[in-house]
Amino acid sequence: xxxxxxxxxxxxxxxxxxxxxxxxxxxxxxxxxxxxxxxxxxxxxxxxxxxxxxxxxxxxxxxxxxxxxxxxxxxxxxxxxxxxxxxxxxxxxxxxxxxxxxxxxxxxxxxxxxxxxxxxxxxxxxxxxxxxxxxxxxxxxxxxxxxxxxxxxxxxxxxxxxxxxxxxxxxxxxxxxxxxxxxxxxxxxxxxxxxxxxxxxxxxxxxxxxxxxxxxxxxxxxxxxxxxxxxxxxxxxxxxxxxxxxxxxxxxxxxxxxxxxxxxxxxxxxxxxxxxxxxxxxxxxxxxxxxxxxxxxxxxxxxxxxxxxxxxxxxxxxxxxxxxxxxxxxxxxxxxxxxxxxxxxxxxxxxxxxxxxxxxxxxxxxxxxxxxxxxxxxx
Numbered sequence: 001x002x003x004x005x006x007x008x009x010x011x012x013x014x015x016x017x018x019x020x021x022x023x024x025x026x027x028x029x030x031x032x033x034x035x036x037x038x039x040x041x042x043x044x045x046x047x048x049x050x051x052x053x054x055x056x057x058x059x060x061x062x063x064x065x066x067x068x069x070x071x072x073x074x075x076x077x078x079x080x081x082x083x084x085x086x087x088x089x090x091x092x093x094x095x096x097x098x099x100x101x102x103x104x105x106x107x108x109x110x111x112x113x114x115x116x117x118x119x120x121x122x123x124x125x126x127x128x129x130x131x132x133x134x135x136x137x138x139x140x141x142x143x144x145x146x147x148x149x150x151x152x153x154x155x156x157x158x159x160x161x162x163x164x165x166x167x168x169x170x171x172x173x174x175x176x177x178x179x180x181x182x183x184x185x186x187x188x189x190x191x192x193x194x195x196x197x198x199x200x201x202x203x204x205x206x207x208x209x210x211x212x213x214x215x216x217x218x219x220x221x222x223x224x225x226x227x228x229x230x231x232x233x234x235x236x237x238x239x240x241x242x243x244x245x246x247x248x249x250x251x252x253x254x255x256x257x258x259x260x261x262x263x264x265x266x267x268x269x270x271x272x273x274x275x276x277x278x279x280x281x282x283x284x285x286x287x288x289x290x291x292x293x294x295x296x297x298x299x300x301x302x303x304x305x306x307x308x309x310x311x312x313x314x315x316x317x318x319x320x321x322x323x324x325x326x327x328x329x330x331x332x333x334x335x336x337x338x339x340x341x342x343x344x345x346x347x348x349x350x351x352x353x354x355x356x357x358x359x360x361x362x363x364x365x366x367x368x369x370x371x372x373x374x375x376x377x378x379x
Contacts, residue, residue, distance in 0.1 A: 001361075002015055002250075002357045002361075003361075003363075004250075004252060004329060004331055006363045007252045007355065007357075007363060008252070008353055008355075008365070009252050009253055009254040009270055009329060010251065010252060010253045010254070010269075010270050010271045010276070010352035010353065011251070011252045011352050011353040011354065011355050011365075012249065012250070012251055012252075012335060012336065012339065012340055012352050012353070012354045012355070013249050013250055013251075013252060013354075013355045013356065013357055013363070014046060014049065014245075014248050014249035014336050014355070014356050014357070015248055015249050015250075015356075015357045016049075016052070016356055016357065016358050016359045017359050018247060018248040018249070019049060019052060019244075019245070019248045020052065020359070021211075022211040022243065022244055022245075022246060022247075022248060023052065023053060023055070023056035023057065023244070024056065025210065025211050025217065026056060026057060026210060026211065026240070026243065026244070027056040027057070028217070029210060029217060029220060029221060029224075030056075030057070030058070032221050032225075033221055033224040033225055033228070033236070034228065034233075034235075034236075035224050035228075035235075035236040035237065035238060036058040036235065036236070036237045036238070037057050037058060037237075037238050037239075037240070038057055038058050038059045038060050038061050038080055038237065038238075038239045039053055039057055039059070039060045039061070039075075039239070039240075039241060039244050040060070040061045040206045040239045040240060040241030040242075040244075041060050041061065041062055041063070041067040041070065041071060041241065041341070042063050042067070042241055042341060043206065043240070043241020043242045043244070043245065043337050043338050043341065044241045044242070044244045044245035044336070044337050044341070045067070045070065045340070045341050046245070046336065046340060046354070047070060047074035047075075048354075048356065048366045048367075049356070050074045050075045050076075053075070053244070054075065054076065054077075057244075058077075059071065059075055059077035059078070059079065059080065059099075060075045060077065060079055060080070061079060061080040061081070061082065061206075061239040062079040062080070062081050062082075062097075062098070063081070063082060063083045064083060065087075065090045065093060065094055065097075067079070068081055068094055068097040068098055069093075069097055071097065072096075072097040077099075078097060078098055078099035079097055079098050079099070079100075080098070080099065080100040080101075080102070080203070080237065080239065081094065081097075081098045081100065081101045081102065082101075082102035082104075082128060082169060082171070082203075083104065084104045084149060084150060085104060085105075085108060086108065086112065091112060091115060092115070095115065095116070095119055095123060098123060099123065099124065100123065100124045100125070100126070100167075101116070101123055101124075101125050101126075102125070102126040102127070102128050102167075102169040102203065103125065103126070103127055103128065104128050104149075104150065104151065104152075105152060106127070106152065106156065106162065109125065109127065109162060109164075109165070113125075113164055116164065117164065124166045124167065124200070124201070125164060125165055125166060125167070126165060126166060126167035126168055126169045126199075126201070126203065127152055127161070127162075127165055127167075127168060127169070128150065128151040128152065128168075128169045128170065128171070129151050129152055129153075129154075129168050129169065129170050129188070129192055130143070130144060130148060130150060130151030130152060130153050130170070130172075131144065131151075131154075131170055131172060131184065131187045131188045131191055131192070132144055132153060132154075132187075133172065133183070133184055133187040133188075134172070135172065135173055135174075135176050135180040135183065135184060136172070136173065136174045136176070136207075138174070138283060140282055140283075141174040141283070142172075142174070143171055143172050144172045150171070151170065151171075154191040154192060157192075157195060159194065160195075160198065161195055161198050161199070166199065166200040166201060167199045167200060167201040167202055167203065168192060168195060168196060168199055168202050168203070169202070169203035169205065170184070170188060170202075170203070170204065170205055171203075171204075171205025171206055171207065171239075172184055172205065172207070173205065173206065173207025173208060174207040175207060175209050175242065176207050176208065176209060177209060177212075177214075177215055177216065178208075178215065178216050178217075178219040178220040178223060179216070179219070181204065181208065181220070181223060182219075182223055185204075185223065185227065196231050196234065197231060197232070199231075199234060200234070200235060201234060201235035201236070201237060202231075202234055202235070202236060202237070203236075203237040203238075203239065204236060204237065204238050204239075205238075205239060206238070206239045206240045206241055206242070207240070207242075208220070208238055208240045208243060209240075209242065209243055209246070210238075210240060210243045211243045211244075211246045211247075212243075212246060224236055241337060241338075242337045242338060244337070245336040245337030245338075246334070246337060247333070247334045248334075248336045248337075249334075249335060249336040249357075250290070250331050250332060250333060250334075250335055250336075251271060251276065251277065251331070251332040251335035251339065251352060252329060252330075252331050252332075253269045253270055253271040253329070253330045253331070253332065253352075254269065254270050254327060254328065254329050254330065255267045255268070255269060255324050255325065255326050255327060255328045255329075255330060256268045256269060256270055256307070256326055257326060258302075258324060258325070258326070259305075264303055264316075264317075265300070265301065265302050265303070266302065266303045266304075266305045266314065266316075267302045267303070267304055267305060267324050267330070268305045268307070269304060269305060269306060269307060269330055270307055271306065271307060271332075271352060272306035272307045272308040272310075272313055272347075272349050273304075273306045273313050273314065273315050274306055274308050274310045274312070274313040274344075274346060275306075275308055275313075275343060275344045275345065275346050275347065275349045275351075276306075276339065276343050276349075276351070276352055277332070277335065277339060278342045278343075278344070279338045279339070279342065280315060281312065286315060287315070287332045287333065287334070287335065288332070288333040288334065289304075289318055289330055289331065289332055289333065290331040290332075290333055291320065291321065291331070292318040292319060292320050292330075293318065293319045294318070294319065295317050295318070295319050296319040299319040299320065299321065300319065300320050300322065300323045300324065301317050301318065301319050302316070302317065302318055302320065302324055303315070303316030303317050303318075304316060304318065304330065307349055308346060308347040308349050309347050310346075310347070340354065345373065345374045345377060348374055350369060350370075350374070351369040351373060352369075353365060353367060353368045353369070354366045354367040355367075
């Protein structure tokens with residue numbers, strides 16, 4: 001069991017045994033369906049864990065040149081690439097890092113298809129589709145919202161796929177269960193079924209909460225197996241990121257000061273919601289703190305205040321068993337996915353350290369950031 005007294009502050013710390021547990025669940029789905037599950041780097045890109053991930057998953061999916069390069073360098077595999085558009089100055093290098101490329105429009109495919117066709121190594125290409133079916137309530141994370149720039153709607157397709165296109169790709173889920181996927185697949189099949197039959201592969205995208213405790217993995221396995229059987233054993237690809245890093249670690253912080261304003265006590269921390277946990281403000285959601293609860297009568301209540309100067313850099317409110325004081329550790333739960341990949345140095349706020357609590361019950365500091373990390377992003 002992790003010993004937080006050994007963890008410096010502030011620090012992201014991943015618990016290795018929890019990551020392995022998630023990977024074992026994902027591999028079970030993979031083994032029982034023949035589907036390929038790859039890690040979406042936009043949600044989880046802690047490359048110090050890639051050697052373990054390679055033991056279980058087929059590779060990674062990227063959405064940019066840098067992610068594709070990271071996949072090639074650290075995952076030791078070529079990436080599956082999907083992005084709204086590709087930059088001409090990047091494309092030759094991109095091709096060297098990718099085995100699969102999904103195009104967001106027919107015009108992007110037409111622009112780059114000659115490069116694809118002249119590539120020395122085979123690159124399998126797809127078109128991203130938009131089934132115009134939403135299962136996501138938060139517009140910021142909803143790729144199928146009206147007017148979305150992501151994916152091609154069925155009215156833009158002809159009866160056959162363009163020559164050179166091997167697959168279709170949809171990504172419309174976010175933290176969803178298998179029943180949301182089932183409803184989505186029904187719409188995808190109704191609209192694109194004749195095109196699926198022309199494909200070598202289809203990518204179901206990410207947003208599948210496969211490692212969540214209440215996720216019905218048996219239902220997912222039936223869905224995939226039935227789909228593959230219906231479409232002549234088509235290759236199915238899933239690319240979760242959050243499910244890889246789900247509940248595998250923490251952000252360890254500490255109280256720097258306690259202030260009071262109009263009866264509200266605020267604990268000023270050495271971390272920032274704006275720069276270190278932006279999903280909490282964007283989604284938004286209130287992160288769990290180990291040892292804290294929702295506000296309760298008779299117990300001390302504190303608002304958590306971030307270290308940046310942004311007025312809205314706070315999260316509240318929480319009850320604790322005892323009054324907080326400077327030096328007390330505040331441990332945010334489930335802070336590995338969509339955290340490190342989104343951190344910023346706004347306001348010059350330093351980035352938390354990154355560490356691993358190993359399966360041998362030892363803490364290993366993987367990364368420590370400093371002034372040069374801030375300065376190198378400016379000029």
